[in-house]
Each structure stands twice: as structure tokens, then as C-alpha cells.
Amino acid sequence: MSTCVHEATKVAHDTCVHKADIVGRAVDYLPISQMNGMQWIGSSILFALTATVVVFIFMWGRKRLV
Structure with missing residues (x-):
């Protein structure tokens, strides 16, 4: 499940990332x-x-x- 994807603004997205302790990003293209x-x-x-x-x-x- 993706986390913090549906945040509307950059500030909300950054806050969500910090709160969830996300340190990286992974994308499955195929x-x-x-x-x-x-x-x-x-x-x-x-x-x-x-x-x-x-x-x-x-x-x-x-x-x-x-």
C-alpha cells in the first residue's frame, strides 16, 4: 500500500513522510x-x-x- 501519495500539498506530503518515517522511495514500473x-x-x-x-x-x- 502506498503511503502519503494522496496528500494535496507539498507541506502535507513532507509532514506525512516525516511522520511515517519514510526514508526512501520505490516505484514498480513493470x-x-x-x-x-x-x-x-x-x-x-x-x-x-x-x-x-x-x-x-x-x-x-x-x-x-x-
Whole structure:
């Protein structure tokens, strides 16, 4: 549960942080449960881009040889 997130002003937020003895901040941008899927999607995109570049280089190189 987040603490002091809904404070309206900076003074109220600072007071709440001091009262709750909060010394740091942590933000979860991507839950760990989604990390596996995101890695597969990212690697698939990179693989597709690599395959496209390789096909382009082979086609371009073959065209120049003939």
C-alpha cells in the first residue's frame, strides 16, 4: 500500500513522510509477473529486425554480384 501519495500539498506530503518515517522511495514500473512475457516480446522483435537486415544484405549483395 502506498503511503502519503494522496496528500494535496507539498507541506502535507513532507509532514506525512516525516511522520511515517519514510526514508526512501520505490516505484514498480513493470510487475515481475509480466517480465517473462516482455522479454519474449522484446527478443522476438529484435530477432525479426535482425532477420530483415540479414535478408536485405543478402539480396543487396546478390544483386551487386550479378
